Amino acid sequence: xxxxxxxxxxxxxxxxxxxxxxxxxxxxxxxxxxxxxxxxxxxxxxxxxxxxxxxxxxxxxxxxxxxxxxxxxxxxxxxxxxxxxxxxxxxxxxxxxxxxxxxxxxxxxxxxxxxxxxxxxxxxxxxxxxxxxxxxxxxxxxxxxxxxxxxxxxxxxxxxxxxxxxxxxxxxxxxxxxxxxxxxxxxxxxxxxxx
Amino acid sequence: xxxxxxxxxxxxxxxxxxxxxxxxxxxxxxxxxxxxxxxxxxxxxxxxxxxxxxxxxxxxxxxxxxxxxxxxxxxxxxxxxxxxxxxxxxxxxxxxxxxxxxxxxxxxxxxxxxxxxxxxxxxxxxxxxxxxxxxxxxxxxxxxxxxxxxxxxxxxxxxxxxxxxxxxxxxxxxxxxxxx
Numbered sequence: 001x002x003x004x005x006x007x008x009x010x011x012x013x014x015x016x017x018x019x020x021x022x023x024x025x026x027x028x029x030x031x032x033x034x035x036x037x038x039x040x041x042x043x044x045x046x047x048x049x050x051x052x053x054x055x056x057x058x059x060x061x062x063x064x065x066x067x068x069x070x071x072x073x074x075x076x077x078x079x080x081x082x083x084x085x086x087x088x089x090x091x092x093x094x095x096x097x098x099x100x101x102x103x104x105x106x107x108x109x110x111x112x113x114x115x116x117x118x119x120x121x122x123x124x125x126x127x128x129x130x131x132x133x134x135x136x137x138x139x140x141x142x143x144x145x146x147x148x149x150x151x152x153x154x155x156x157x158x159x160x161x162x163x164x165x166x167x168x169x170x171x172x173x174x175x176x177x178x179x180x181x182x183x184x185x186x187x188x189x190x191x192x193x194x195x
Numbered sequence: 196x197x198x199x200x201x202x203x204x205x206x207x208x209x210x211x212x213x214x215x216x217x218x219x220x221x222x223x224x225x226x227x228x229x230x231x232x233x234x235x236x237x238x239x240x241x242x243x244x245x246x247x248x249x250x251x252x253x254x255x256x257x258x259x260x261x262x263x264x265x266x267x268x269x270x271x272x273x274x275x276x277x278x279x280x281x282x283x284x285x286x287x288x289x290x291x292x293x294x295x296x297x298x299x300x301x302x303x304x305x306x307x308x309x310x311x312x313x314x315x316x317x318x319x320x321x322x323x324x325x326x327x328x329x330x331x332x333x334x335x336x337x338x339x340x341x342x343x344x345x346x347x348x349x350x351x352x353x354x355x356x357x358x359x360x361x362x363x364x365x366x367x368x369x370x371x372x373x374x375x
Binding site: 001002003004005006011013034035036039040041042044046055056058060061063064066067072074076086087089090091093094095096172176179180183184187188191 | 208209210211212213216239240241242243245259261262265266269272273276280307356357359360361363364366367368369370
């Protein structure tokens, strides 16, 4: 978080985390396509030649004046592929809120678990205990025929009290709900911190 | 009156007061004039713009400062990580990119900021390097000083915060999409 007191500007960083191909970039693409262009910047994507996220995707939203402040929210994704661990750790620096995008496909359970554990480990390495951070879980690809049940995913990931949303990100379903929930969570957390 | 206390640090974050921003902008103005450089750009560690001084146009195109901020911070963070992994980390490290007509320097500023400066190839590298590092150190010092007159409390008091946020997000959102 960066506060420019002169401009009463509150800059917040939200990171979309999750296993490879779970739909993190798709979330940002949908947000980019559906948000009023006057209220967002350009979508920056650092991709490999194979169109996979190499470092991060980035999109900034400007929420307008709220409660005397001008909040700007920076959305980042991490690269999901296992060997980009160092890049994920870098992207998590200064994070104010997390969206964990889980893949509902039954054969991706292990990848979800590994990613969740790597997220906790990377946050611990940055001295950010997971329970202190607003987290929203998005169960993506709910339209797959082999989608796991929500109860199974909740139990396996041990999501304790974090808001949880079903999504079909490629159709935009669940994307705005997830975004709203994480922004609300982060702002509540900032409000508490500044109180 | 100056206090030699650190700035208000929220979790992993940074708060800058008006006097600090003014001091930073003065230092950056001086740097741009002295080198000379078309522009200098200071970002917070997660890519948020702190200050941009100089021309916002490059090769006839307006610079996308928001995108540039994210990339500068990421570049600096990657360099720090490379330095850490190879055991060569040092404070105020500098990354240089030599282009055909201009060179770009990115310098670490304290622990949580990065400074990008672009200079013409006519400007001697050593001269640019010395002044950029010196400015980076002065900016880091300026951020450590808080003027007590500035220490007003920043609060978000509104009880309807959630409603206001949701209403703002709803007004920005369109169900129509041009995603292919």
